[in-house]
Amino acid sequence: MKDVLWWGAVLLLAVGGVMIRPQAVHGDPARGWYLNGGLGLNWLD
């Protein structure tokens, strides 16, 4: 299970990197900085 999660993360980051590049060059009105804040409950597994 954890191997699958590892490779899933690597794949998502790789695909994301490829898709981001050409669009970032041309710019986009959605671009910009933001802040995140939050509270949550968690448990261990």
Added chain:
Amino acid sequence: MEPEADLGFRVVAGCGFRLNRNWAIELDSGFIRNNIPEDFPTEAGPMSQVPLVFNAVFHFANESRLEPYLGAGFGASVVSYDGDTGGDAALAFKAGVRYGINERTAIGVDYTYFMLGATSAFIGEPVGDDTVNLGVRWAL
């Protein structure tokens, strides 16, 4: 997966940059507090973490105010556990949805899976941490 009897909490603080309608990169930090139960392979007791995780996030942009997203990332966490403090690698996955209140503010809920000890450098065994968060996003 069933929640353990000892629920912990997580405070999330982070920043991000939206690259286009779909993709964003984020740096997440905050504070996580748990109790490791007796039936875990590692020593039981309280564990506190201050993670720093770099995420790539894909937003399913659409015409409505509701926007689902998926993210994955990696980083490190400073851990205080079993009377000692150290650092270890961390891996994170998240899925959530946000509701845009106005152009600059959105509220939402997400599920995050945070795996500490991916390299087992500090904690003897990798420890998975599931979190359900309520969050706010402010565009700058």
